[in-house]
Amino acid sequence: MTPRSSNHNRPILEVRDLHVSVGENEILEGMNLSVHLGEVHAVMGPNGSGKSTFTNVVAGRPGYTITKGDILFEGESILGMFPDERARKGIFLALQYPVELPGIRNREFLRTALEALREARGETKLAIREFNKFLEEKAKAMDFDPDLMKRNVNEGFSGGEKKRNEILQLSVLDPKLALLDETDSGLDIDALKVVANGVNAFRGQDKAIVLVTHYQRILNFIKPDYVHVLIEGRIVRSGGSDLAHELEAQGYEWLREPAEEAAESVGATGRPS
Amino acid sequence: MAAPKVISRTSTQEELASDYKWGFVTDIEADIPPKGLNEGVVRLISAKKGEPEWMTEWRLKAYRYWISEDYKEPRWSKVSFPPIDYQDIHYYAAPVKKEKGPESLDEVDPELVAAFNKLGIPLAEQKALTGVAVDAVFDSVSVATTYQKQLEDLGIIFGPISEAIQKHPELVKKYLGSVVPYSDNFYATLNSAVFSDGTFAYVPPGVRCPVELMTYFRMNSEGTGQFERTLIIADRGSYVSYLEGCTAPMRKTHQLHAAVVELIALDDAEIKYSTLQNWYPGDKDGKGGVYNFVTKRGKAAGKNSKISWTQVETGSAITWKYPSCILQGDNSVGEFYSVALCNNHQQADTGTKMIHMGKNTRSTIIAKGISAGQGQNTYRGLVKIMPTATGARNFTRCDSLLIGSKCGAHTVPYIEVRNPTAHMEHEATTSKVSDDQLFYLMQRGIKEEDAQYMIINGFCKGVFAELPFEFAMEASQLLKVSLEGTVG
Numbered sequence: 040m041t042p043r044s045s046n047h048n049r050p051i052l053e054v055r056d057l058h059v060s061v062g063e064n065e066i067l068e069g070m071n072l073s074v075h076l077g078e079v080h081a082v083m084g085p086n087g088s089g090k091s092t093f094t095n096v097v098a099g100r101p102g103y104t105i106t107k108g109d110i111l112f113e114g115e116s117i118l119g120m121f122p123d124e125r126a127r128k129g130i131f132l133a134l135q136y137p138v139e140l141p142g143i144r145n146r147e148f149l150r151t152a153l154e155a156l157r158e159a160r161g162e163t164k165l166a167i168r169e170f171n172k173f174l175e176e177k178a179k180a181m182d183f184d185p186d187l188m189k190r191n192v193n194e195g196f197s198g199g200e201k202k203r204n205e206i207l208q209l210s211v212l213d214p215k216l217a218l219l220d221e222t223d224s225g226l227d228i229d230a231l232k233v234v235a236n237g238v239n240a241f242r243g244q245d246k247a248i249v250l251v252t253h254y255q256r257i258l259n260f261i262k263p264d265y266v267h268v269l270i271e272g273r274i275v276r277s278g279g280s281d282l283a284h285e286l287e288a289q290g291y292e293w294l295r296e297p298a299e300e301a302a303e304s305v306g307a308t309g310r311p312s
Numbered sequence: 313m314a315a316p317k318v319i320s321r322t323s324t325q326e327e328l329a330s331d332y333k334w335g336f337v338t339d340i341e342a343d344i345p346p347k348g349l350n351e352g353v354v355r356l357i358s359a360k361k362g363e364p365e366w367m368t369e370w371r372l373k374a375y376r377y378w379i380s381e382d383y384k385e386p387r388w389s390k391v392s393f394p395p396i397d398y399q400d401i402h403y404y405a406a407p408v409k410k411e412k413g414p415e416s417l418d419e420v421d422p423e424l425v426a427a428f429n430k431l432g433i434p435l436a437e438q439k440a441l442t443g444v445a446v447d448a449v450f451d452s453v454s455v456a457t458t459y460q461k462q463l464e465d466l467g468i469i470f471g472p473i474s475e476a477i478q479k480h481p482e483l484v485k486k487y488l489g490s491v492v493p494y495s496d497n498f499y500a501t502l503n504s505a506v507f508s509d510g511t512f513a514y515v516p517p518g519v520r521c522p523v524e525l526m527t528y529f530r531m532n533s534e535g536t537g538q539f540e541r542t543l544i545i546a547d548r549g550s551y552v553s554y555l556e557g558c559t560a561p562m563r564k565t566h567q568l569h570a571a572v573v574e575l576i577a578l579d580d581a582e583i584k585y586s587t588l589q590n591w592y593p594g595d596k597d598g599k600g601g602v603y604n605f606v607t608k609r610g611k612a613a614g615k616n617s618k619i620s621w622t623q624v625e626t627g628s629a630i631t632w633k634y635p636s637c638i639l640q641g642d643n644s645v646g647e648f649y650s651v652a653l654c655n656n657h658q659q660a661d662t663g664t665k666m667i668h669m670g671k672n673t674r675s676t677i678i679a680k681g682i683s684a685g686q687g688q689n690t691y692r693g694l695v696k697i698m699p700t701a702t703g704a705r706n707f708t709r710c711d712s713l714l715i716g717s718k719c720g721a722h723t724v725p726y727i728e729v730r731n732p733t734a735h736m737e738h739e740a741t742t743s744k745v746s747d748d749q750l751f752y753l754m755q756r757g758i759k760e761e762d763a764q765y766m767i768i769n770g771f772c773k774g775v776f777a778e779l780p781f782e783f784a785m786e787a788s789q790l791l792k793v794s795l796e797g798t799v800g
Contacts, residue, residue: 100751126757138752142770151766152756159757191770212756 049114050075051216051247052097057108059089059096059272066092068272069108072249074216079248081258081283084269085291090251091135093269094218098132099125112216127159129215133205133222140192145204148192149174149211156212177210181237199230206237217241219250223257235260255287268294348399351375354505357404361474361509364481374494374504385498389661390690390722391630393566393603401537401568403506463523467516468552470525473541476512483514487545491574491611491638499570499632500607503539507572510540515550515581524780526555537568544574546581548614553584555783566629567592571606579614579641586779587635588787590627593794596685598657601629608635609665612644612673620647621664622778624787626794629658634692636665639673639701646675649778651787653794654687654719663693663724668701668734677708680772683719684795690722697734705735712742713771715764715795765792 050073059067066089074080084090096103097110099122109116117125140148150170157164165173178185183203193201202222209217219238223231238261242248250261258266258280266282267274268291275294276282286294354375358368377383385396463470469480477484494504511527527542546552569591575583585608594601604627610619621635637646648664666675681689695706712721723740745767753763769776769788776784 098755100755101747121754121760122751123754123757123759123763126755132755134752134755138746138748140749140752140767140770142773143766148753148756148766151762152753152758155757155759155762208756 050111051113052249053111053114054093054097055109055111057093057096057110058106059092060104060106061092061102065106066103066272067096070269070273072267072274074247074249076215076247077244078265079242079250079261079263081263081266081280082249082251082269082274083253083255083266083283083286085295086253088269089272090253090269091220094132094220094249094251097125097218098122098130123155126214127156130218131209131212131214131216132218133202133209133220135220135222135224137193137196137201137205139194139196141194143192144188145190145192146171146174146188149208152208152212156214174211178207180240181207181210182233183207198225199227202226202234203230203237206234209241210237213241215245216247216249219248219252221252222250223252223254231257232260255283258283270295347402349375349401349403349506353403357506357508360404361477363474363477366481366485367477370489370494371505374501375506377495378498378501378505383498383501386632389632389692390688390724391632391659391661393630393659396566396568396603398502403537403539404508463521466519466521468519468521469512469514471512473507473510473512473543476514476543480512480514483545484512484543487543487574487576488541489574491576491609492572492607496607499605500572503541503570503572503607506537507539507541510571511542511544511554513544513552513554515546515552517548517550519547519550521550521552524553524555526557537570539569540571542571542573544576544583544585546575546577546583546617548578549580550578551582551584553780554586555780556585556587557590557786566594566600567602569602569604569606569628571608573606573608573635575610575619577610577612577614577617577619577644580616581614582618582620583610584620585610585622585635586783587621587623587625588783588790589623589625589631590790590794592629593627593656593658594629596656598629601658602627604628604631604633606633608633609638610636610646611638611640612646612670613638613640614644615641615670616643617641618645618647620645620649620778622647622649622775623651623662624772624775624779624790625650625652625660625662626790628660631658631660631662633662634664636667637675638667638669639675639704640669641673642670643672643674644670645673647778648675648677648679648693649775650679651682651772651775651791652680652689652691653682653791654684654689655794656685656687658685658687660688661690661692663691665694666696666706668695668697668704668706670701672703672705673701674704675706677706677710678774679708679710680775681710681712681721681723682715682768682771682791683712683721684715686718688720688722690724692724692726694726694728695736696726697729697731697736699730701731702733703735704731704733706737708736708738710738710740711771712740713768714742714744715768761796765795768795 052074054070054072057067057070058065070093082090092103099120105118110118112128112130154164187200193204196204205222222234226234235257263280266278266280268276270291354371355368358371492500494501513525515521544554575585577583591602591604612619619637623635625631635648639646646666652660652662654660663679664677677693679691681691683689691710695708697704710723714721721742725738727736729736745764749767750763753766754760768791776787779787
């Protein structure tokens with residue numbers, strides 16, 4: 040079970056016995072997770088363990104079937120909400136593969152998104168000049184190439200630039216919950232540091248972060264409060280940040296076997312273990 | 313003083329501007345002869361306009377050609393519609409004009425003012441459109457008058473073609489039918505016989521027209537065909553940018569629109585022609601709507617001349633239209649930028665023809681087709697390099713975007729090269745609005761409809777960039793309105 044922060048009673052995100060299928064394949068097989076404000080959780084696991092499925096399902100991406108369980112955000116089930124409604128509630132997903140948007144300038148994209156969120160938060164519209172200044176500051180803090188602001192979203196961006204762009208969006212849109220889906224993959228060490236700095240700047244008592252990764256490396260820069268190991272659609276182990284180091288040293292295999300045994304034992308006894 | 317960049321007029325009072333929020337009917341006393349077409353009607357139209365003998369004769373020549381036995385509508389385009397009964401159309405309707413121009417808007421037919429208000433035309437512009445004598449209070453309109461004066465001082469002629477026939481017969485006689493002869497095609501011939509009015513513009517040698525010239529066309533009377541005729545001449549070394557806006561009220565029956573536009577650019581002259589076409593497209597089941605069968609052609613007659621067509625076609629039940637360039641002068645340039653949208657049951661067969669005759673002539677074609685609902689969108693384009701066109705170049709790019717699974721996009725390029733030095737490039741893509749793109753935008757808080765619109769707008773960007781700024785905003789808005797309800 041996820042340890043609870045003593046400061047908050049209600050988790051901002053609560054995943055309850057979540058079962059998710061894509062087509063015939065069951066990807067998540069009873070996942071549980073509670074995240075409170077002020078916390079950083081790392082969900083680690085080998086390829087195909089269901090990490091990306093988890094983040095995408097929380098964000099409401101079409102193409103997944105939820106067969107059982109629930110996802111609560113601020114105590115309310117979000118399963119019936121469209122992705123944009125979830126975003127307006129404060130959920131942000133940094134995509135593993137950011138999408139290219141031909142003909143839509145980065146600046147214009149950020150402004151439209153921010154306006155939609157500000158409207159939902161009951162805030163007034165920013166004048167163009169105010170927005171530009173705000174954006175410039177955010178970009179500067181992230182060492183983001185100002186030229187990329189004038190270009191079409193992610194079009195012709197390098198892998199690193201795309202990931203940076205995701206974190207810039209995080210910083211500009213300022214959600215309550217940030218889901219980072221393998222934001223570290225494909226980054227060299229310098230880009231990784233920039234991205235980590237961006238995430239650390241976002242971190243705070245009124246924010247929550249769930250970081251999904253295959254590798255321990257990014258956790259040297261973003262220190263998680265909790266680490267969970269996801270294998271074959273279930274969290275098989277939770278712990279503190281030292282668990283990540285253990286995984287780095289020993290890989291996932293030592294955790295996999297009990298999971299398989301557990302699955303078998305369910306089949307054998309017909310009762311969850 | 314903020315100077316307006318656009319100077320606008322309407323071709324006749326019945327033809328006024330700007331959704332279907334545009335769909336309403338103005339009940340203005342109209343002067344309509346009975347339905348049907350015969351020599352008498354042609355003569356009547358000519359007489360109503362007090363035209364000189366040569367003009368009446370030209371119309372009659374066209375009419376006699378039109379009724380010749382084997383002269384038929386073109387059937388090669390990928391559009392389908394039931395046969396048109398040409399005897400069931402009114403060929404002439406002009407609102408009954410008062411003897412004297414009104415002194416203020418109070419004197420203008422209140423129905424007309426109400427119509428303007430529904431269109432969202434600003435008061436100052438309403439005054440300009442209705443020909444109200446303007447006072448000094450309204451800055452922008454005073455400026456417009458200043459510009460009118462400035463145009464005259466520069467020797468620029470801009471007004472109804474009916475007026476030009478009276479006042480500048482030598483120019484009209486010389487150029488009318490010189491690019492689109494009366495025998496060009498079925499619809500152009502019909503237009504030649506019965507055209508009601510239209511716009512005439514002439515820019516004298518060496519003059520750069522300081523403002524955008526603009527005409528709004530609006531169809532009003534039920535069962536009326538609309539046949540306007542536009543003739544624009546840019547004399548040596550001159551430049552003019554002309555904008556055309558179209559709209560028609562909602563009607564249960566189909567309305568025929570058969571216009572002809574002729575452009576002539578002499579040595580070193582440039583004409584930029586932009587169109588926002590938003591004729592009534594018919595309802596969701598395909599009832600009603602305008603048949604837009606239009607012949608538009610420009611002749612880059614002089615050396616180093618340039619003709620550029622930009623069109624945003626969101627309206628009409630059927631669009632059949634190929635704004636073309638005859639690149640006759642050496643080093644002349646032809647351009648065609650197009651966005652054509654087909655939603656519900658709309659059909660569009662549109663594109664361009666670039667006929668290279670002069671040496672080192674260049675042409676660019678950028679065509680963007682958007683299909684939604686059960687819309688069928690065809691790009692049809694001809695690039696023809698004549699033996700004389702040494703060193704000719706063409707670049708063509710056709711992109712199609714599909715929204716939903718019941719619509720279609722078709723690309724029919726014709727390339728004829730008769731000179732081995734020609735350089736031709738052709739690119740074509742077809743794409744769908746991707747779920748990944750939609751999800752990405754929505755994940756950032758943007759509503760689905762807005763997200764979809766952003767993607768489509770992005771697709772059209774290269775063409776919108778060619779429109780004058782005010783028009784680009786309007787085009788983008790028009791696209792949004794035309795796509796309402798296509799999400800899902």
